Amino acid sequence: MKYVDAFRDGELARGIAAAIAREASPARRYAFMEFCGGHTHAISRYGLADLLPPQVRMIHGPGCPVCVLPIGRIDQAIRLALDEGVTLCTYADTLRVPASAGLTMLRARAQGADIRMVYSAAEALALARREPGRQVVFFAIGFETTTPPTALLIRQAAALGLANFSVLCCHVLTPPAIAAILDAPEARAPGGVALDGFIGPAHVSTVIGSRPYARFAAEYRKPVVIAGFEPLDVMQAILMLVRQVNDGRAEVENEFTRAVTDDGNLKAQALMADVFALRESFEWRGLGVLPRSALRIHERYAAFDAEARFGLVYVPVADHKACECGPILRGVKAPLDCKLFGTVCTPDTPMGACMVSSEGACAAHYTYGRVRDPAGPH
């Protein structure tokens, strides 16, 4: 909350909102997806839906690192801690994600697993150096933003020749996820969700640049506007998307020029290319198994790959039957469409991943959005 700037921002936002209302044709609908959880958070936190005319609708996308992590991966991490006795270091958000057999990392911890919350990848490495007698595994999750720090960590571990440190790599890539949404049967079926454009990620794009989105404009004819995470950035991006649609354009535009370039961060990209390789396929929650959509640790650094070191096998696990996280992550359904929303499933007792992270569509709607729901038991 930037209270200092709030007055100015409020006025600017009203100006942009007025332009959107003026320019968005009442004769058609505009459905835009904000890919990133960071944008979802800004939209919900500032109530931006109230500033948009009824014909402009925002759909929450899958860009929440915790939400797209499938149960099978959480299981792997928990089993490592419980069965192999390793010390598992993880970001806070993953601790409460439901896994198999009624477990979460928090519950596994209560059963004696040594699972520790870290704020940064570097903390995990520091722990391994401090306690050489302990096998430390870092549970690496996230999109391209969190990937370079993990790469750096693995390089450091290699330079130090650490024998008690490895990484369970679950890093995923943004562009294949966008492609999957556009390729999903619902997106193509008549009467399905016709997306009219995307708000492209802020931080991810500082790393990968704006070029990887070019094919969504060229091949799929979908406008993309890369935007920062401030609410004004989001409003400006929506206006730019409306204008592209009105003009019949499909281009990659960059609202976030203060941080994103065409090429992105070449140094970070080189680092990632050195340490990681593309996985043939990876299971995403909600999007299913996507080819070439995630990273594994390159053979060069196999010594630091927890999957290799502990001979892990991936076992896919189905989500809770009633949980609609899948269709919600694909933008086909909304949280209110889920029977469990707000009754069985709340941020206190999450049944699915979208309710765990504050950036998840269900959590964002529960925490911020319910004022707009029709009166009812929720």
Add this chain to the structure above:
Amino acid sequence: MLQLISEVFGRAFDNEWLRRGDDGAVLPAPAAGERLVIATDAHVVSPLFFPGGDIGCLAVHGTINDVAMMGARPLYLAASFILEEGFPLAELARIVASMAAAAKEAGVPVVTGDTKVVEKGKGDGIFITTTGVGALPAGRELSGANARPGDAVIVSGTLGDHGMAIMARREGLAFESGIRSDTAALHGLVESALAAVPGLRVLRDPTRGGLAATLNEIARQSGVGIVLDEMALPVNPQVAAACEFLGLDPLHIANEGKLIAICAADEADALVAALRAHPLGARAARVGEVCADERCFVQMKTALGGRRMVDWLASEQLPRIC
């Protein structure tokens, strides 16, 4: 050890009741027509010392404030300590001195107390429980169940200072320097408020869970909704910046020297003026209003002109990862 400890306490709190050395304190009955209010609070905090205060003064202020929020004049305190074996005597002396100073400043003596020492590993340094007794004048009826649609919601000052001072110290954040806990005894401020607006309906101190949790409690108790105006909320710039950095919301962060008051809309200006005239209420502001809503939602008009829920906090706020 216990001998040493009792000397530390005796010296710090010295008063007629403690000097007598009996098992309890004999106190005069309240004036005719007055009722007794009693409140108790257990205090655990890490770190024990933080910018703006320590667990000692916090234990005094917290309980005085609970009594004061009922509209009562706090009169006496009781204190019990649980110490972990090996707790440094010098730190204990510092904490006790801070408690004594806070009690003296507030004019509320600690008239009885107890100390237990537990084995190492069975406690976390020091726990302090305080109990306060106060006298409630006839005619004052404050309760979280009294809010009515149309009422004004007022806060006595900036939000989130205490919790952020603690968090900044705990996380070793570089910007901690400027942020201080607001811990303070509020009974004087409460008397000023009640003198100006005797018909005050609700008083609460938004401690754990911050303004958001306390307003949700009031909304539930009263069966009403509350609409906040984000632009009106007073927040220290450093606290706002720290929140931004950590992805936290000042509405959910604890205060130890602020109150929320709810009164009839036409008395709101008088109440804000009375609060502002007191040094602890200089940044008092009218921040929202009570509305009819059977769902008992607390919501906020955001600075950008949208609406959103202000929910209780699901679980402890944790910084976001990306």
